[in-house]
Amino acid sequence: MTIPHGEGIYDRELDKNAANFSQMTPLSFIERTAQVYPGRTAVVYGDVRRNWLQTYDRVRRLASALANRGIGRGDTVAVIAANIPEMFECHFAVPMTGAVLNAVNTRLDAEAIAFILNHGEARLLIVDPEFADVAERAVHIAGRSIEIIDIIDPSFSGGHRLGETTYDDLLEGGNPNFKWERPVDEWDAISLNYTSGTTGDPKGVVYHHRGAYLNAVGNILTWGMANHPVYLWTLPMFHCNGWCFPWTIAAAAGTSVCLRSVRVEPIYDLIRSEKVTHFCGAPIVLNLLAHAPDELKAGIDHKVSVMTAGAAPPAAVIEAMEELGFDVTHTYGLTETYGPAVVCAWHDEWNDHDISEKARLKARQGVRYSVLDGLMVADPETLEPVPSDGETMGEIFFRGNNVMRGYLKNPSSSDKAFAGGWFHSGDLAVCHADGYIEIKDRSKDIIISGGENISSIEVEGVLYRHPAVMEAAIVARPDEKWGETPCAFIGLKPGATATERELIEFCRANMAHYKAPKTVVFGPLPKTSTGKIQKFVLREKARAL
Structure with a gap:
């Protein structure tokens, strides 16, 4: 019998039906x-x-x-x-x-x-x-x-x-x-x-639904979570739906230990009393725990696994947590990738390294989740992958089912983000010889402070409303506690005066407090010949402060 062109024996009489196909949903x-x-x-919260x-x-x-x-x-x-x-x-x-x-x-x-x-x-x-x-x-x-x-x-x-x-x-x-x-x-x-x-x-x-399902399962696979984990909610559920962990914990038949506010005392108390096995958090949370008083850390004699993301964690923070006996897994992703979609997957042979070298290796962002189809560091114009030499920088690109549908009511931004059939992260990285990626800089002017994104343009917009401000530029300043904080460079109007405290309080009165600059530097702003502020110069100044 002749089979029509383009149709094979597996294309006939083998259709989807209610018995063999259902829509994925967490x-x-x-x-x-x-x-x-x-x-x-399932749930623990105070007396509940x-x-x-x-x-x-x-x-x-x-x-x-x-x-x-x-x-x-x-x-x-x-x-x-x-x-x-x-x-x-x-x-x-x-x-x-x-x-x-x-x-x-x-x-x-x-x-x-x-x-x-x-x-x-x-x-x-x-x-x-x-x-x-x-x-x-x-x-x-x-x-x-x-x-x-x-x-x-x-x-x-x-x-x-x-x-x-x-x-x-x-x-x-x-x-x-x-x-x-x-x-x-x-x-x-x-x-x-x-x-x-x-x-x-x-x-x-x-x-x-499909992406949420897959990333929830991906968390289990990536973290090696056995059935019935006890998960402490130190990560906000509003942040990428808690990195999909509400659905992950349901899939793993675990326990959600709820926590209204992130403070070191209740975190350590709950880890002890509820025998918490897993929790997530931005590097700032790890930093708080690592520098807590010794008496709070006592009495934890079971394995606790920590997943960190939201900002590149300093190796020193990872090292401090490992010294406490916590097993740290470093992941990376964006809101657009359902939270973490890249992991610094561990190799047993790395166990022989000293703790400092382990921390350096864990500080790399890593390789794709099992449920992510594609990850590469490439030239943002040509989409050609950069050499795996650990030196050549390119943009990080994602592809797969755990990439967002798009931006609501914003087709131009969606089209730009998906140009060339890849999701453009806007993050700059290198690729090492072993295929592990490592972020080196950000092509966007977003500041990540305590795991939360802060738009520099939004902060600048508030500063420009101050009567004394002629020009303003916001860049990230490295911070041991928060990872990054907003640093404001200000040019005042002729004859006008303002203090650092005055401008910071003005911002705090006109926007969420965590977005306000923590540092203000006064003086002329460097510009190109066309009048554009040279933020790369300001970033270097902020790093040197």
């Missing part, structure tokens, strides 16, 4: 774990301890209640909350309705949150009492009606009610047997995360 993880390990502890069956019950009640309020496919539900059980539950309940979860950065000011609420077209806002004030101002600035659901946290004193309904009211009226459905297409959006770009307004990064 929501399937909680369903399975609640069925297989119903009695295992819930197992997986109870957690799945609450998730379905919440999803049912949201659906009853008309929330469905393509709608956005925003949440402003700390790392508390309700934030964890929203990672499952919101997408169970077909809606998209927008976990908002709790460190942002009201103006930035208002922009996010409007740009993402949030239909409903769930608010933790700790952030009631900023949420109230943000909704007022947004200038439109958004239904607000108040989380009531008995362990938190303060805050006030904003809406007419509480989170507990939703659970009370929800159906624990809610029949949620998989997404129509695994390409459907599951979450919306905002990241600062090279402009002041943040960009909305859209994740899909």
Whole structure:
């Protein structure tokens, strides 16, 4: 029999059907774990301890209640909350309705949150009492009606009610047997995360179910996580959906130990009392733990694995953590890659090195996750890979299912980011002979402080509003605690005066405090012949301070 051109025997009568194909979604993880390990502890938060069956019950009640309020496919539900059980539950309940979860950065000011609420077209806002004030101002600035659901946290004193309904009211009226459905297409959006770009307004990064599923599994493979890890939430769940770890912990039938604020005392206390096996954090968190008083560090006699990313960790910080007995894994990624997608994969033969050499090796960003299809360091114009000589710099490029769908309502930025069939990271690196990449600089003027992105243009925009400022430029200054902090170079108007403290306080009054410059240098700014400020000169000055 003649087979038509382009069609083979495997292309006929072997179609997808309900028995052999389903859309990938990380929501399937909680369903399975609640069925297989119903009695295992899922969530710990102060006096609250819930197992997986109870957690799945609450998730379905919440999803049912949201659906009853008309929330469905393509709608956005925003949440402003700390790392508390309700934030964890929203990672499952919101997408169970077909809606998209927008976990908002709790460190942002009201103006930035208002922009996010409007740009993402949030239909409903769930608010933790700790952030009631900023949420109230943000909704007022947004200038439109958004239904607000108040989380009531008995362990938190303060805050006030904003809406007419509480989170507990939703659970009370929800159906624990809610029949949620998989997404129509695994390409459907599951979450919306905002990241600062090279402009002041943040960009909305859209994740899909397939990517969230794969990166959650990738975390397990990369970290060698056995079943039932005990995971401490030192990483904000608003940050790339906690690097996909809400879904990872569900897949691994683990325990989420929730933590409202990152302080060294409760971290060490919980590591001891709950026998925490894993936690994540930016280098600043590791630095805090490494320099904590010795009495806090005592009594930890079990293995603790730490994953760090968000900024290139100094080898000295890694070394200090390893000396405490913590096993550090260094990963790298961006909001656009669902969080970590590159890992400094360890080789057994490296165990023979002294601790300083181990730390130097671990400080490299590494190789691609098992679930990432492509990673390269290449010329940003030609996309030709650079030599693996550890010296030639190029831009880091990603390709695969755990790269974002694109930027919401911003096709020009999406097209630019995906030019040539690769995602352009904007980070400059070298590739070593063993194929491991190492970041050397950033082609964008983004400052990464404590793992959070700060747009230099946004800070400059605030400084330019000060009556004494003629010109301003913001660059990163290396900082032992934060990794980087904003350093302002200021040219004053003729006859005008201002002090460093005055300008810093002006910025703090007009934007999120962590974005304000920590250093101000006065004097003429170096410029090109066309009048453009030479930031590379200023970066060198900032490093020399």
